[in-house]
Amino acid sequence: MLHTASAQQIRDGLVTDVYFERTEKVLRAKGIDRVVRAEFIAKGLPQKSPWAVLAGVEECVSLLRGLPVEVRVLREGTIFGAYQPVMEIHGKYLDFGRYETTLLGFICQASGVATMAARCRKAAGERQVISFGARRMHPSIAPLVERNAYIGGCDGVALGMGAELVDIEPTGTMPHALILLMGDTVKATEAFHEVVEPHVKRISLIDTFNDEKIEALNVAEALGKNLYGIRLDTPGSRRGDFNKIMEEVRWELDLRGYEHVKIFISGGLDEYKILEYNQFADAFGVGTAISNAPVIDFSMDIVEIDGKPLAKRGKRSGSKSVLRCQRCLETTVLPLSPGPLPCKCGGVREEILGVLLTKGRLGHPLPKPAEIRDFVLSQLAKVDL
Numbered sequence: 001m002l003h004t005a006s007a008q009q010i011r012d013g014l015v016t017d018v019y020f021e022r023t024e025k026v027l028r029a030k031g032i033d034r035v036v037r038a039e040f041i042a043k044g045l046p047q048k049s050p051w052a053v054l055a056g057v058e059e060c061v062s063l064l065r066g067l068p069v070e071v072r073v074l075r076e077g078t079i080f081g082a083y084q085p086v087m088e089i090h091g092k093y094l095d096f097g098r099y100e101t102t103l104l105g106f107i108c109q110a111s112g113v114a115t116m117a118a119r120c121r122k123a124a125g126e127r128q129v130i131s132f133g134a135r136r137m138h139p140s141i142a143p144l145v146e147r148n149a150y151i152g153g154c155d156g157v158a159l160g161m162g163a164e165l166v167d168i169e170p171t172g173t174m175p176h177a178l179i180l181l182m183g184d185t186v187k188a189t190e191a192f193h194e195v196v197e198p199h200v201k202r203i204s205l206i207d208t209f210n211d212e213k214i215e216a217l218n219v220a221e222a223l224g225k226n227l228y229g230i231r232l233d234t235p236g237s238r239r240g241d242f243n244k245i246m247e248e249v250r251w252e253l254d255l256r257g258y259e260h261v262k263i264f265i266s267g268g269l270d271e272y273k274i275l276e277y278n279q280f281a282d283a284f285g286v287g288t289a290i291s292n293a294p295v296i297d298f299s300m301d302i303v304e305i306d307g308k309p310l311a312k313r314g315k316r317s318g319s320k321s322v323l324r325c326q327r328c329l330e331t332t333v334l335p336l337s338p339g340p341l342p343c344k345c346g347g348v349r350e351e352i353l354g355v356l357l358t359k360g361r362l363g364h365p366l367p368k369p370a371e372i373r374d375f376v377l378s379q380l381a382k383v384d385l
Contacts, residue, residue: 133291
């Protein structure tokens with residue numbers, strides 16, 4: 001038995017905090033159902049970061065589609081800051097109120113994963129970043145993690161179902177299990193080369209039995225030009241100075257004419273470790289930091305009732321415009337529809353919180369994962385880590 005909700009149970013509104021169910025019961029009993037605007041906003045971001053990446057929009061659309069509501073939302077993949085609304089729903093409260101828990105769940109976790117992937121992507125520069133985190137999450141949501149890791153900037157994902165979601169080939173090397181069962185790193189690497197499809201890059205894991213330098217040279221001599229890379233997953237208890245290990249491996253490979261062999265590393269990496277290891281590593285496998293990324297702490301709050309601005313204490317009432325200059329990403333939040341504004345960089349700040357659903361109907365096609373990823377990467381070039 002899997003302890004997860006089905007898609008139908010989610011659509012039926014069964015995944016909701018009980019106080020929303022009780023609120024609905026009270027409102028229906030009293031005959032109250034008012035037209036509201038509810039906005040989704042994060043008052044702060046993990047690690048006090050100045051930015052995060054919005055993800056989970058596609059799932060929100062799948063839930064809200066067909067309901068008699070209007071939805072304004074940032075494009076999926078948009079980099080946003082604290083106190084910048086990312087989504088607004090306009091309609092009768094009882095038509096969507098019970099979905100608050102689900103909608104927040106969609107964007108809180110997805111945005112957290114995409115944001116950490118983007119931070120790792122930014123730290124890695126031109127080097128590859130692969131998501132290795134599927135095994136750290138419940139299997140039923142592992143594809144979701146991989147999708148959002150990819151759109152956040154990862155070059156590849158290890159899980160087949162995750163790769164299928166974003167229409168790419170899964171990426172992987174070889175596990176310690178293969179080497180242990182074969183009894184020797186070179187034998188395992190040669191067997192991999194003989195059996196696995198030719199288009200899969202040959203990357204040998206070299207830290208199972210012997211010194212990384214010796215094993216790197218052994219597999220390089222065995223496969224020659226067919227060896228694409230070696231991977232170091234050296235346990236923390238054995239690492240010492242990981243940069244020095246990589247430097248030594250790189251030296252010995254280059255000295256013997258194996259300059260083409262890439263160095264991949266994995267094991268306990270995050271954006272800060274990536275920055276530390278950039279000098280010698282060519283690619284990074286990041287697992288727990290991405291899959292267990294801190295969620296973005298969004299909340300959904302009513303900001304208008306029956307056309308009149310009204311919000312709880314600590315919230316700014318009324319519908320809002322989020323104006324952004326695409327040249328420098330300077331962003332301003334103002335009351336709704338102030339029109340474009342000039343930006344100090346010479347560009348123009350224009351509305352980015354656009355209408356996506358009108359009376360439950362989708363206004364335009366949703367972007368493909370690769371398009372979202374490209375959008376994220378274009379913005380990453382304009383922000384600091």
